[in-house]
Amino acid sequence: MPDEFAVELINVAKQFDQVVAVDNVSLQIRDGEFFSLLGPSGCGKTTTLRMIGGFEMPTSGNVLIGGEIQGFKPPFQRPVNTVFQSYALFPHMTIFDNVAFGLQMKKVSKSEIKQRVNEMLELVQLSDVGRRKPNQLSGGQQQRIALARALINKPKVLLLDEPLGALDLKLRKAMQLELKALQQRVGITFIYVTHDQEEALTMSDRIAVMNQGKVLHLDTPEEIYEHPANRFVADFIGETNFMEGKVSQLNEERVFVAVDDQVPVPLLPTRDVQLGQVVTVAVRPEKLSVSAEKKREVDIPGTIDEVIYIGTDIRYIVRITEKTTLAVREQNRGGLSAQRFSIGDHIHIGWYARNASLLTE
């Protein structure tokens, strides 16, 4: 059922001279979805987006928009619009003319253009700037105009290339929520490219984590955060403790991994592993707790190497073997529960077995 998908990529690859930018990527993006392509710079996420927009042509594979093969169609024949990283507002035109540009190219009647532009400027809460030039607006305002200029064409899919990258942190956070709310209101499929994992987690319905031209994990933000598919994803999204070891014991309820051949760590049996296989255990710092005695199902004794006060949290670096330290993040609740340890204290780290992931790659 190809028409279920707003955008579909089938074995798409892109090569620049000798460099493979996108390596055989297949994606299915649903109608009305907020979909993010997330990865470090140079991972191929922007190239993937540009191939959907028609700014780059795939070396091989097919891009389908609304079930239609795009082939070598130029951007102006595709039912998608783009919000560029630099906004790319036309500096010689007024804001009104910028927003009206797409409709003018489509030869929509003047009265309709006027009405729709005004509606659109209202939607992005900038009704009174129509007669100004782009350089008379702030970065945040320019960003909204870029959005309005794209959305006014009622595209099937809106492509956004790091649109918040140039804004300062506070404005970026506000725009994230605004953008998500706007997307739900207009019901258009958004494909959003970002290298900011927090941004992707906040806004997306689904995320594709990319590295070196490949999609490494595609799922909901929660699944990606809680059960990363591999070490790269676990490391790139948020902060993770890694422990290396061999599988030492297997039964129906638990898998045991002997970390550094010493400390047995129990995990849920979620993956096909064999006895003696070398694996990685990943667990997030905020899932760990530090206490004077054993408290949780998983319990590992250790000594405090470092105590870092961050304000909202207190961060402990705890040594559990000669090779391995774990970072623990405890919320700074203050009052009675604020049990502070000091460097050199012998303590217990505890967590629930379901919160740790077993990674084989």
Add this chain to the structure above:
Amino acid sequence: MTKRLNPQAMKTPFRFKIGRYILTAHGLLSYVFLYAPIIILIIFSFNASKFVTGRWHGFTLIWYQKLFVDEAIGAALRNSLYISLVATFVSTIFGTMVSLAMERYNFWGKMPFDALLYLPIIIPDIAMAVMLLLFFVMVKIPLGKLTIIISHIAFDISFVAIVVRARLAQFDSALEEAAQDLYANNWKTFRYVTFPLLMPGILAGALLAFTLSLDDFVITFFTAGPGSSTLPLRIYSLVKLGVTPEINALSAVMLLASFLLVVLSVWLQKGGDGKVDFM
């Protein structure tokens, strides 16, 4: 030792002071050297003496009056304007096209082509003049206005291309992509986005070409034929008979015109992207 550590002496050592005076004097003298002859020329175009002797005989506008009724000079001026305008028009189109090709596309042989494009700027005028003359004789085009126009186009293209390319280099290609994204095909993208944004550069290039064309002597001298004398050629033939205040007046007018054109060209290159940005 104590003298050296004296904070008063440390502030501006004598040798630095001297250095600053010398530097200032050097700067001033450079300007005197450059502009004194021009100023003297202009002053003596208002001198009420028939001879350029260096003695002041009172203020007059008679040389300017004479200038405007001189039939030969009028004909030379018309030739100059005609040649410069045609050469500017053609070279602006070609120069813009070539700079677009160079900036936007990669093609086989681009490097040597690029280098050759700027050759007319580097090689001596006299060499280019002789080459062009030989060429016209070889292909048997009679010398006249046409040959002057072709020669001017040949060197104007390079200057237009340089100016337009400078403008293109600062051009954000995302703007063109945005236009394409908003349903503008290649022609409409050029018409509504690329061309208007490039316009100040194109105009600046055209003005530069016009100025160079209007002022050119060496190449014009070699490629001119009977009846195609331009203003610089006319001045030269007048000077051969002796310098008159009339020539001073003519030079002053040409100087003013060139100066205004260059100022306009610089102003266009600087501004023109929405923000009015007076030098």
